[in-house]
Amino acid sequence: xxxxxxxxxxxxxxxxxxxxxxxxxxxxxxxxxxxxxxxxxxxxxxxxxxxxxxxxxxxxxxxxxxxxxxxxxxxxxxxxxxxxxxxxxxxxxxxxxxxxxxxxxxxxxxxxxxxxxxxxxxxxxxxxxxxxxxxxxxxxxxxxxxxxxxxxxxxxxxxxxxxxxxxxxxxxxxxxxxxxxxxxxxxxxxxxxxxxxxxxxxxxxxxxxxxxxxxxxxxxxxxxxxxxxxxxxxxxxxxxxxxxxxxxxxxxxxxxxxxxxxxxxxxxxxxxxxxxxxxxxxxxxxxxxxxxxxxxxxxxxxxxxxxxxxxxxxxxxxxxxxxxxxxxxxxxxxxxxxxxxxxxxxxxxxxxxxxxxx
Numbered sequence: 001x002x003x004x005x006x007x008x009x010x011x012x013x014x015x016x017x018x019x020x021x022x023x024x025x026x027x028x029x030x031x032x033x034x035x036x037x038x039x040x041x042x043x044x045x046x047x048x049x050x051x052x053x054x055x056x057x058x059x060x061x062x063x064x065x066x067x068x069x070x071x072x073x074x075x076x077x078x079x080x081x082x083x084x085x086x087x088x089x090x091x092x093x094x095x096x097x098x099x100x101x102x103x104x105x106x107x108x109x110x111x112x113x114x115x116x117x118x119x120x121x122x123x124x125x126x127x128x129x130x131x132x133x134x135x136x137x138x139x140x141x142x143x144x145x146x147x148x149x150x151x152x153x154x155x156x157x158x159x160x161x162x163x164x165x166x167x168x169x170x171x172x173x174x175x176x177x178x179x180x181x182x183x184x185x186x187x188x189x190x191x192x193x194x195x196x197x198x199x200x201x202x203x204x205x206x207x208x209x210x211x212x213x214x215x216x217x218x219x220x221x222x223x224x225x226x227x228x229x230x231x232x233x234x235x236x237x238x239x240x241x242x243x244x245x246x247x248x249x250x251x252x253x254x255x256x257x258x259x260x261x262x263x264x265x266x267x268x269x270x271x272x273x274x275x276x277x278x279x280x281x282x283x284x285x286x287x288x289x290x291x292x293x294x295x296x297x298x299x300x301x302x303x304x305x306x307x308x309x310x311x312x313x314x315x316x317x318x319x320x321x322x323x324x325x326x327x328x329x330x331x332x333x334x335x336x337x338x339x340x341x342x343x344x345x346x347x348x349x350x351x352x353x354x355x356x357x358x
Contacts, residue, residue: 002299002336002341004301004334005180006341007184008339010232010238015231015235018231021231022034022228028227029227032227032230034230035224035230038237045158045237046165046192047160048168049168049192049193051190051191052190052202052203053190053224054188054206055223055226056178056189057177058083060174061084062090063191064191065091067172068148070091070093070150072094073093073121074096074124075096075122076088076097076098076123076124077107078097078309078311078325080152081154081305081306082313084126084310085310085316088124096117096120097311097320097322098111098112099111099323099325100128100325100328102328104128104133104265104266105129106125106128107125107126109134112141116145120145122150123138123147124150126153126154129155130274131267132166133151133268135166138170148171149169150173150174151167151170151173153173153175154174154175154176154181155176155181155274156173157182158274165192166271167192168192171193174189177189182240182243182274185225186228186229186232207220208220208221208222242339247338247339250337250338253343253346254346258350258354261353262280262357265279265281279333279334280332280335281328282331282333283331283357284331285330285331287357288304290356291353291356292333295349295352295353300348302334304332305332306329307329307330308326308329309329
């Protein structure tokens with residue numbers, strides 16, 4: 001069975017050596033030595049000022065909203081994983097959808113200003129499939145209207161824009177380290193910011209608002225990463241270049257063989273790629289379903305990322321229509337990509353697609 005992705009598992013003996021350290025120290029959580037070590041290594045590897053590890057990518061969004069004191073409406077994209085929208089709703093924020101660009105699949109900056117009202121407090125764009133947003137245009141709009149910017153960078157590990165980490169943009173960027181991601185810590189995530197005071201506030205917030213044994217200056221929650229997850233992250237980070245190269249080879253094969261048969265996401269020319277996903281857009285939903293059915297019959301399971309378009313969800317009020325997002329979401333399919341995927345399997349997938357649509 002071939003799924004859309006496969007969690008990378010590093011050398012087990014290396015992982016066990018970290019587990020031995022944990023057992024020896026007895027320090028399982030609460031900003032342990034492995035969490036501290038992973039933060040330091042990621043800070044250097046990614047080239048960011050402040051990175052704070054948390055228990056998952058969704059709670060990273062929750063924390064961002066709270067420390068920025070967001071209220072009212074947040075302009076965001078309808079083309080994303082549901083957590084982008086549900087996290088807003090669960091924080092009593094109202095998602096206001098602005099339609100996407102049909103080529104990049106990202107939030108179209110040209111659709112932001114017309115959705116700004118007196119109740120708007122922030123913009124929440126997503127670097128969809130790791131494709132960098134038009135960060136300079138978004139920053140200009142945010143400054144003009146005095147809005148906060150939180151980037152959902154769940155897919156954007158190690159993406160650079162003009163030689164600078166894409167995670168450095170906005171007031172806060174959040175990232176997911178879920179086991180299905182390019183880089184993972186089993187579960188986990190991180191909050192990235194350039195603001196010293198904001199970083200300090202985040203650290204308090206993820207530990208119940210506690211500053212020290214005598215002071216609790218903020219309201220807070222429990223969002224800390226534990227030592228076992230950090231151990232996995234340290235192991236995976238050692239292998240990240242080979243992981244990326246393996247995925248790159250598979251994606252380049254897909255693009256070479258399927259060129260002109262399907263539509264590919266248009267990449268930001270000022271940014272690097274991290275080869276996290278392989279989305280392809282078919283001519284119609286019927287064509288997609290035909291391909292998906294045949295692949296499933298061969299025990300190959302691509303995923304309809306992202307379907308449905310979030311503006312169609314029943315619990316969204318008021319109803320909002322984003323035609324481009326709805327159109328793309330009905331026709332996009334992410335093909336299997338993971339480190340170690342054999343070329344013969346990728347060619348089997350390619351041959352099935354060619355047979356079904358030509």
